[in-house]
Amino acid sequence: MSPTRRQRARLGFQLPMALGLTVIWILLWGHFGLLEVVGGFLVATVVLRVFPLPPVQFDGTIRPLPFVKLVAQFVYDLVTASIQVVRIALTFGKQPMNAIIKVPLHARSDLYLTFTAELSSLVPGGLLLEVSREESTLYLHVIGVRSEADVDAARARVLRQERRLMEAIASKDELAAYRARAQGSLA
Amino acid sequence: MTVVVWICAAMLGVAALLTLLRMALGPTTLNRTVAMDTFVAILVAGLGVGAAYTRSTTSIPIIVVLSLVGFVGSVSVARFVGREGKGGTLEGESS
Amino acid sequence: MTWSAFSDVASAVCLLAGSFLALTAAIGLVRFPDLFTRMHAATKPQVLGLLLILGGVAFRVRDAGDLGMLAIVAIFQLLTAPVSAHMVGRAAYRTTTVRQDLLLTDELADPDTR
Incomplete structure (x- = not known):
């Protein structure tokens, strides 16, 4: 550079x-x-x-409609997450099962990694434990997991969060690169 | 409004006592940190209820300061504990 | 229904909901079995509860300057709660023994995924 x-x-x-x-x-x-x-x-x-900050590359644009979608979904997620924790806290008897999951993200940028991590910490089942910057991978602690299907659902939720974020603020090139990588990992 | 405020105050008071219980039980420094964080948040909530009831705004700067101090506190404790490493002296019994 | 009556009712609802969430956060903090689950209780309902309380205050005060301060508290709360939760969670995972009996899977402990 x-x-x-x-x-x-x-x-x-x-x-x-x-x-x-x-x-x-x-x-x-x-x-x-x-x-x-x-x-x-x-x-x-x-x-x-x-206190100078390390330079952060951000050349994205804010797209209004996906941005509103991101915020609305975030508020909805925050409310459902709180209700879920309230329900677990007030249910007597059985203790919740949990899981620590690994979520490999597709975006390759510190900024988007940080934003996705911040957003997922507040959505249902999300407590960030470890971030691997080299591999863009998040490790999250998820509460109230009953089966492997729930683990996959939690992982898919974080990835959807990332997709909404990229659609809302990433630049055209970054979005295209991200989509290509996401397609590649699905196949 | 008065009834609502009393109900809120009761709920927040019980909540504060419960977090104090967790702070006393521990068992690790980090557990106490989390409890302290929640306690500060409940304190802020209490000040907020008071401000809403009296419509006086003198406590709002205190709310600002408290919400920042809570953050700095828990982050520095977390860093401090993180440096001790496994089997450090700070742990006490494992949770 | 006048605006002032409406804002009082909205404020009361926000304050009650916020206090209830703070109470459940505290119940979760005492009842949950390990640090990570306790942190779930300490982050999510607590953040939403605080936001609701701030909303309740905002319905009762009229001054623009005070609304600005409340907005700042809300923004800081949303920014800092995940950060401090992450710091505490990471320190906890690194220093304490994780109770594996509460975990369905632990993909961080798996050596080949690290």
């Missing part, structure tokens, strides 16, 4: 990052004014200078 490209990737990510931090600063003060905007931007710049 040439240093210029690396630097550009870093700069491209720094500005939205600084703006995001400024927004958080304004929200923390709970008041919108010139002082908050300028002060927040200064603090954000200093923070990003002192």
